[in-house]
Amino acid sequence: MRTLVWFRGKDLRISDHAPLASALETAATEGDVVCVFTLDPYFFERTRALELPHRMQFLLESLRALEENIAHLGGKLLVVEGKSVDLVPKLAKDLAVARVVAQAWTEPFARARDRIVRERLHVPLELVEGELLTTHGTVRTGQGEPFSVYTPFARAFRRDVKIGKPIPAPKVIPAMGPALTKLVKAHVATRPVPTLGELGITENTSLVRGGERAARERLASFVSSRIARYDGARDLLAIEGTSRLSQDLKFGVLSPRAVWTAAAKSEGVGAEKFANELLWREFTHHILDARPNLLEHPFRQGFRNFPYLEANAEWAAWVEGKTGYPVVDAAARELLHDGYVHNRARMITASFLTKHLLISYRRGEAHYMKFLTDGDWAQNNAGWQWSAGSGVDAQPYFRVFNPVTQGQKFDPDGGYVKRWIPELAKLDTKYLHAPWEAPPLVLAAAGITLGKTYPRPIVDHTFARDRFLKTATAHLKP
Numbered sequence: 001m002r003t004l005v006w007f008r009g010k011d012l013r014i015s016d017h018a019p020l021a022s023a024l025e026t027a028a029t030e031g032d033v034v035c036v037f038t039l040d041p042y043f044f045e046r047t048r049a050l051e052l053p054h055r056m057q058f059l060l061e062s063l064r065a066l067e068e069n070i071a072h073l074g075g076k077l078l079v080v081e082g083k084s085v086d087l088v089p090k091l092a093k094d095l096a097v098a099r100v101v102a103q104a105w106t107e108p109f110a111r112a113r114d115r116i117v118r119e120r121l122h123v124p125l126e127l128v129e130g131e132l133l134t135t136h137g138t139v140r141t142g143q144g145e146p147f148s149v150y151t152p153f154a155r156a157f158r159r160d161v162k163i164g165k166p167i168p169a170p171k172v173i174p175a176m177g178p179a180l181t182k183l184v185k186a187h188v189a190t191r192p193v194p195t196l197g198e199l200g201i202t203e204n205t206s207l208v209r210g211g212e213r214a215a216r217e218r219l220a221s222f223v224s225s226r227i228a229r230y231d232g233a234r235d236l237l238a239i240e241g242t243s244r245l246s247q248d249l250k251f252g253v254l255s256p257r258a259v260w261t262a263a264a265k266s267e268g269v270g271a272e273k274f275a276n277e278l279l280w281r282e283f284t285h286h287i288l289d290a291r292p293n294l295l296e297h298p299f300r301q302g303f304r305n306f307p308y309l310e311a312n313a314e315w316a317a318w319v320e321g322k323t324g325y326p327v328v329d330a331a332a333r334e335l336l337h338d339g340y341v342h343n344r345a346r347m348i349t350a351s352f353l354t355k356h357l358l359i360s361y362r363r364g365e366a367h368y369m370k371f372l373t374d375g376d377w378a379q380n381n382a383g384w385q386w387s388a389g390s391g392v393d394a395q396p397y398f399r400v401f402n403p404v405t406q407g408q409k410f411d412p413d414g415g416y417v418k419r420w421i422p423e424l425a426k427l428d429t430k431y432l433h434a435p436w437e438a439p440p441l442v443l444a445a446a447g448i449t450l451g452k453t454y455p456r457p458i459v460d461h462t463f464a465r466d467r468f469l470k471t472a473t474a475h476l477k478p
């Protein structure tokens with residue numbers, strides 16, 4: 001039976017790829033597996049691509065690696081340009097396939113795409129899991145409702161879900177054979193994977209490398225040398241204490257099941273904590289699946305129409321890393337430079353934007369989606385809403401991170417701040433997270449002139465905290 005395997009950007013791998021495995025199972029002869037990737041203008045149109053330069057770089061690298069891996073096993077990835085909703089039904093017809101198989105996506109816009117494709121197809125569209133550890137919507141409360149708090153979700157997940165073994169990479173993918181090759185020649189305009197240059201994007205050499213092999217190496221290095229210390233190290237900003245697998249999971253270069261299984265071989269509190277983070281990932285997707293309007297609206301209804309400020313000068317300072325709070329500024333610069341931000345720094349800086357500056361989480365969310373290599377709709381939205389106080393959090397809204405004490409606690413030696421803010425590199429660690437408290441002689445010895453070489457704080461912490469709490473209390477009162 002001929003199957004079209006539709007690779008769609010969140011499954012850029014050959015290992016543990018359920019749609020590919022399913023196609024191979026029913027393939028009897030050459031030409032029975034048609035691997036397709038569509039360059040949909042929704043993402044690949046130049047102006048759209050420029051809105052996601054880091055994700056696009058990682059995706060293209062991973063796509064090229066996928067193409068090579070498929071070719072290495074004897075098959076061929078057909079890369080085709082056009083709207084998926086038009087192309088996939090047309091390809092299915094022209095190439096005479098009996099079914100189309102793809103990995104399910106969580107996002108509402110992707111669901112809408114799939115509905116249209118399904119309506120237009122003359123054959124079945126089978127969507128299978130692989131983005132998550134378990135099928136969307138299957139972890140429920142005793143009343144059959146979706147969970148809205150992480151801890152009971154994780155408890156139910158651990159109790160009810162059995163995670164199967166990852167499917168090994170195939171040994172062979174059947175070649176297209178003369179009959180299929182003829183059909184492709186007659187009907188399909190294939191093209192090479194685009195280069196960054198064609199999309200108008202300048203390469204950022206600081207990003208992590210794409211492709212399945214690089215991702216496997218990252219996973220192996222984490223499991224062999226860092227997972228045991230993960231619990232203590234994951235919050236420390238200056239060291240590489242975490243897995244750095246988020247972009248691999250986002251683009252499906254590694255399956256969550258492969259990561260879970262590799263981590264489960266380790267024992268101890270580090271491995272346990274790491275599994276909890278994978279369940280946070282799972283939770284954010286289950287939440288978005290159950291509440292598709294989360295990408296537009298706050299989870300907590302009370303936060304609708306929250307009186308956020310325009311504050312364009314403060315916004316620009318936050319984006320450029322010039323707020324005068326070193327840990328916040330370090331996070332901003334890390335994002336633009338590396339396309340990544342440490343999780344603790346994401347929390348501090350998102351809290352700062354939404355609470356200290358009273359700027360809408362949606363602006364921060366969009367900025368992160370533009371520059372994060374791991375930018376993911378469900379996880380990013382959950383992280384921003386959690387930080388803003390409007391999201392799924394067992395704590396009420398009134399936690400306001402103090403950027404100075406957070407910096408002192410999680411960057412005690414100042415390595416993170418010094419790396420990203422070289423203008424503070426010579427400052428005594430004692431004052432690194434609050435340079436305005438340093439005596440003039442200490443500042444002078446470090447070559448710092450506040451307001452000139454490094455900004456003074458754009459807002460006072462105590463004032464900002466009170467302002468947020470007063471605003472939120474007034475807005476949220478029943």
Ligand SMILES: Cc1cc2nc3c(=O)[nH]c(=O)nc-3n(C[C@H](O)[C@H](O)[C@H](O)COP(=O)(O)OP(=O)(O)OC[C@H]3O[C@@H](n4cnc5c(N)ncnc54)[C@H](O)[C@@H]3O)c2cc1C
Binds near residue numbers: 244245247342
């Ligand atoms: C404001 C904000 C925005 C965020 N945006 C994103 C995003 O767009 N994409 C993204 O993948 N993560 C996002 N996160 C979650 C988290 O910061 C990153 O997943 C993590 O920093 C990635 O580094 P790592 O792979 O080394 O993580 P590790 O600590 O090694 O964790 C392992 C994996 O678990 C998942 N994970 C870890 N923490 C979380 C979390 N809090 N919520 C959901 N999943 C988690 C990730 O897939 C991660 O790769 C955001 C968090 C905040 C506070």
